[in-house]
Amino acid sequence: MNRFRLLAASLALASTFTAGCAAARSETRPGDDSARVSDSVATSRTLAGMANGAWESTYTPLPSEPTLIENATIMTAAGEEIESGDVLMENGKIAAVGTGLTAPAGAVVIDASGRFVTPGIIDTHSHLGVYPSPGVDAHSEGNEATDPTTPEVWAIHSVWPQDPGFTRALAGGVTALQILPGSANLIGGRGVTLKPIPGRSAQDMMFPGAPMGLKMACGENPKRVYDDEGPSTRMGNWAGYREAFIQAQKYRAEWDRWMEDGGEKPDRNLANETLAQVLRGEILVQNHCYRADDMVNMLNLAKEFGFEVRSFHHAVEAYKIRDYLARESVAASMWTDWWGFKMEAWDMVPQNIALVSEAGARAILHTDDDMEIQIMNQGVAHAMVAGRQAGLDVTRDEALRWITANPAWALGLADEIGTLEAGKNGDVVIWSGDPFSVYSHADQVFIDGAIVYDRLNGVRPVTDFEAGMLPPQPGVEPAAAGSGPTGGTGGGRP
Amino acid sequence: MSRFLIVLALLAASPPLLAQDLAIVGGTVHPVAGPPIEGATLLIRGGRIAAVGTDVAVPTGTQRIEAAGKVVTPGLFDPWSSLGLVEVDLVSPTRDEVMADDEDIVTAAFDPTLGLNPNSVLIPYARLGGLTTAATGPRGGLIAGQAAVIDLAGDTPAEMLAKPAAAMIAYLGEAGAGRSGGARGAAALRLREVLDDARFWRRNQAAYDRGESRELVESRLDLEALQPVLEGETPLLVQVHRASDILALLEIAREYGFRPVVVGGAEAWMVADELARTNTAVILKPLTSLPSSFERLGSRFDNATLLTRAGVPVAFSTFENHRAGYLAREAGNAVRFGLSWDAALRAITLEPAEIYRVQDRYGSLEPGKVANVVVWSADPFEISSRAETVLIRGRVVPEWSRQRALLERYRTLDGEPPAYD
Numbered sequence: 001m002n003r004f005r006l007l008a009a010s011l012a013l014a015s016t017f018t019a020g021c022a023a024a025r026s027e028t029r030p031g032d033d034s035a036r037v038s039d040s041v042a043t044s045r046t047l048a049g050m051a052n053g054a055w056e057s058t059y060t061p062l063p064s065e066p067t068l069i070e071n072a073t074i075m076t077a078a079g080e081e082i083e084s085g086d087v088l089m090e091n092g093k094i095a096a097v098g099t100g101l102t103a104p105a106g107a108v109v110i111d112a113s114g115r116f117v118t119p120g121i122i123d124t125h126s127h128l129g130v131y132p133s134p135g136v137d138a139h140s141e142g143n144e145a146t147d148p149t150t151p152e153v154w155a156i157h158s159v160w161p162q163d164p165g166f167t168r169a170l171a172g173g174v175t176a177l178q179i180l181p182g183s184a185n186l187i188g189g190r191g192v193t194l195k196p197i198p199g200r201s202a203q204d205m206m207f208p209g210a211p212m213g214l215k216m217a218c219g220e221n222p223k224r225v226y227d228d229e230g231p232s233t234r235m236g237n238w239a240g241y242r243e244a245f246i247q248a249q250k251y252r253a254e255w256d257r258w259m260e261d262g263g264e265k266p267d268r269n270l271a272n273e274t275l276a277q278v279l280r281g282e283i284l285v286q287n288h289c290y291r292a293d294d295m296v297n298m299l300n301l302a303k304e305f306g307f308e309v310r311s312f313h314h315a316v317e318a319y320k321i322r323d324y325l326a327r328e329s330v331a332a333s334m335w336t337d338w339w340g341f342k343m344e345a346w347d348m349v350p351q352n353i354a355l356v357s358e359a360g361a362r363a364i365l366h367t368d369d370d371m372e373i374q375i376m377n378q379g380v381a382h383a384m385v386a387g388r389q390a391g392l393d394v395t396r397d398e399a400l401r402w403i404t405a406n407p408a409w410a411l412g413l414a415d416e417i418g419t420l421e422a423g424k425n426g427d428v429v430i431w432s433g434d435p436f437s438v439y440s441h442a443d444q445v446f447i448d449g450a451i452v453y454d455r456l457n458g459v460r461p462v463t464d465f466e467a468g469m470l471p472p473q474p475g476v477e478p479a480a481a482g483s484g485p486t487g488g489t490g491g492g493r494p
Numbered sequence: 495m496s497r498f499l500i501v502l503a504l505l506a507a508s509p510p511l512l513a514q515d516l517a518i519v520g521g522t523v524h525p526v527a528g529p530p531i532e533g534a535t536l537l538i539r540g541g542r543i544a545a546v547g548t549d550v551a552v553p554t555g556t557q558r559i560e561a562a563g564k565v566v567t568p569g570l571f572d573p574w575s576s577l578g579l580v581e582v583d584l585v586s587p588t589r590d591e592v593m594a595d596d597e598d599i600v601t602a603a604f605d606p607t608l609g610l611n612p613n614s615v616l617i618p619y620a621r622l623g624g625l626t627t628a629a630t631g632p633r634g635g636l637i638a639g640q641a642a643v644i645d646l647a648g649d650t651p652a653e654m655l656a657k658p659a660a661a662m663i664a665y666l667g668e669a670g671a672g673r674s675g676g677a678r679g680a681a682a683l684r685l686r687e688v689l690d691d692a693r694f695w696r697r698n699q700a701a702y703d704r705g706e707s708r709e710l711v712e713s714r715l716d717l718e719a720l721q722p723v724l725e726g727e728t729p730l731l732v733q734v735h736r737a738s739d740i741l742a743l744l745e746i747a748r749e750y751g752f753r754p755v756v757v758g759g760a761e762a763w764m765v766a767d768e769l770a771r772t773n774t775a776v777i778l779k780p781l782t783s784l785p786s787s788f789e790r791l792g793s794r795f796d797n798a799t800l801l802t803r804a805g806v807p808v809a810f811s812t813f814e815n816h817r818a819g820y821l822a823r824e825a826g827n828a829v830r831f832g833l834s835w836d837a838a839l840r841a842i843t844l845e846p847a848e849i850y851r852v853q854d855r856y857g858s859l860e861p862g863k864v865a866n867v868v869v870w871s872a873d874p875f876e877i878s879s880r881a882e883t884v885l886i887r888g889r890v891v892p893e894w895s896r897q898r899a900l901l902e903r904y905r906t907l908d909g910e911p912p913a914y915d
Contacts, residue, residue: 133784133785133786133787134785134786134787134788134790134791135786135787136787136788164784164785165784168783168784220584319904320904322907323907337817337897338816338817339816339817340581340582340583340615340616340815340816341582341583341584341816342582342583342584342585343582343584343585346582347900348897349897349900349901349904350897351901355904359907370784370786371781371782371783371784374781374783375781375827378823378827378877381877381878382823382877385877385878385880389880390901436877436878437876437877437878438823438826438829438830438875438876438877439826439829439830439875439876440830441830465785466785466791469785469791470791470792473764476763476800
């Protein structure tokens with residue numbers, strides 16, 4: 001492989017794990033923000049119903065029974081760590097969290113003595129399904145790299161539900177994840193929040209009611225991809241975003257006028273439809289942005305056009321502008337210490353997450369990776385330890401929030417998931433030991449109160465792709481969902 | 495003067511690699527070559543381990559490192575890196591690990607350590623994870639060139655080198671096939687052709703020098719570089735994943751009499767018996783679970799456990815340069831999936847040393863070996879643990895990194911531009 005090809009491969013790799021995301025709340029859903037806009041005008045002139053309900057979630061929770069998990073260390077991600085505590089789930093929701101809870105008649109009771117319970121883990125940045133395994137050319141679905149500005153594309157239309165990566169993420173305790181388009185484009189399209197459970201279509205995995213995201217990308221990737229047909233500098237990047245939002249403002253005004261005054265219905269334009277929803281606050285901006293100065297410029301862009309950035313992604317230099325992030329209520333989705341693959345990833349400090357958190361901004365550990373998403377409990381432990389070793393006062397609850405409550409907020413789902421509190425969805429993980437230990441496994445994973453993964457009892461999904469691909473191996477258990485034949489005992493360790 | 499500058503001043507003042515006598519006292523020592531010793535003393539003299547045990551007398555005046563309650567291991571050894579050869583992946587002038595290209599897929603003579611950068615920013619960051627030693631090598635092509643063993647300290651490439659030309663690097667499977675015309679058989683054909691010519695060149699060197707030899711496919715330098723491989727002196731490290739590709743490698747190795755080492759080996763567990771029978775080592779990444787390509791359909795977290803159970807020598811790598819310090823995490827995850835703790839430690843210390851045939855100097859805490867030692871706050875594999883003291887050739891390495899310098903600039907934000915610190 002010559003240098004050029006090596007570089008090209010690296011570029012492809014870099015774009016894979018820097019791809020951005022964006023998805024917007026479907027304009028078709030009654031009862032959401034867009035429907036509220038229509039409440040004040042004639043019902044015949046609304047944005048609701050635009051796509052005729054065609055792209056709604058078709059997710060149905062798996063059957064569940066009332067379940068009491070008892071005698072565990074309960075890490076709530078809501079400020080508490082309860083020793084010998086219990087979690088009760090009923091009707092797919094968390095019914096109670098505390099000590100000495102009583103199981104309702106007929107409930108499944110799980111004795112979790114010596115084990116730990118956390119909320120399901122949430123990743124704000126994944127390309128599972130759009131860059132699935134095996135990573136062959138035919139599966140390269142994440143970057144619509146035909147134009148630097150493609151707000152019209154939706155990641156949900158690329159997601160391959162048979163990506164084995166979903167099963168591995170689930171086995172790592174992940175219960176919700178945002179799938180984003182890549183970062184080749186200034187505006188890459190809509191992202192979508194999924195549950196990593198089996199489905200025949202990606203719609204079967206869609207998190208009901210989750211707002212979509214808009215993937216935008218700063219910096220090196222978009223300016224590198226397009227040669228003569230697109231931006232080649234950062235200033236070109238900024239002109240590109242501004243031009244797109246000028247069009248979107250015009251489009252939004254046409255539709256607002258129509259809703260107000262009637263007349264001939266304006267033509268639909270998918271690109272502007274997405275950006276208009278961003279301007280209305282219905283689609284959350286998820287912005288791939290590494291450098292501090294790029295992030296400040298993005299906040300300026302948001303001010304010029306009157307939208308909000310929900311979360312910066314990658315944000316390797318977030319620590320340099322953590323006061324901006326706290327002031328503007330913008331989250332930062334970060335790695336612990338991925339760095340060095342390009343210039344804008346050069347100024348990494350492993351305390352990035354802890355520093356952003358200390359400043360009062362919403363800090364998030366994201367993965368953008370099909371392996372790291374399987375060990376987010378370890379990743380967040382590394383970030384916590386790095387912070388503590390530098391003298392930052394990071395609590396365990398705070399660190400857990402980096403992979404639960406804070407990503408839930410960044411996805412617009414803070415009322416439904418992210419903590420162990422009564423009323424939240426029954427997205428719960430039982431760990432074999434302290435989740436911040438390298439030796440701990442996710443033993444059982446619940447989504448909406450239903451057990452969807454059980455390492456100890458052989459409950460683990462297998463995708464169509466993996467079915468029958470290798471002959472059975474005598475004496476060796478299948479390794480689907482990444483589980484080995486034995487849980488490591490760590491015998492002999494000091 | 496900031497702490498950063500003080501550290502720099504200290505660095506400048508220290509003579510390179512001049513080790514003083516040291517004793518690490520009271521820790522639980524894992525020599526790897528034998529069972530752990532609690533409350534042990536590790537005595538270091540002249541950069542080498544002088545003694546280890548519970549009854550070692552510490553001469554008066556010897557500098558002591560108190561290690562009671564701590565864990566002492568050999569420095570970790572990454573068997574598959576390009577440390578010192580790569581800075582920024584996407585900035586090609588900072589990369590010196592690839593010579594092969596589409597036209598020339600055999601660059602056996604390539605020794606990338608001539609471009610080794612002792613000031614690589616990656617090296618201090620890797621040391622924070624307890625890494626003291628690494629194989630650093632070339633990439634690309636069918637035969638990429640030669641890897642060396644380096645210590646992660648020193649002011650010049652020569653000071654860093656522990657063993658030059660310690661292994662030859664090659665590719666079969668999808669990578670080798672892709673660079674050889676597209677087919678697996680093409681890669682095997684090219685490899686055999688090169689090895690045949692290398693053998694021919696050795697036997698007909700005089701005629702070759704007189705210009706009376708038949709045409710040979712590669713340059714004299716490449717054919718000469720392959721001689722230690724044919725003589726079984728240095729191993730041929732071959733990146734290969736699919737079970738059948740591993741068996742093909744073993745067959746070629748048998749034909750030509752070289753010592754193969756499997757790199758990657760996602761499906762190695764499926765041919766564990768053959769690997770054990772031929773005593774072929776495998777360098778793998780425990781954190782591998784996905785069928786990320788058609789040659790890795792059998793990927794599973796407990797690959798190392800199954801191989802070790804069958805008697806196959808196993809070593810671990812992160813397969814990353816910028817996060818090479820995560821080697822202990824790989825070992826910890828192997829333990830999570832059933833490997834014994836001792837075997838996991840061996841896989842990141844002594845086994846790499848044996849692969850590169852430097853086990854007489856590296857990989858365990860035994861008298862006479864190079865004093866590459868780490869004192870850990872607790873279990874080295876555990877995330878909460880820290881490499882508190884790192885010794886390379888008997889010298890304590892300053893705990894300094896560019897990341898720490900950046901942290902100090904931004905530890906507080908008081909409105910002043912940090913550039914004026």
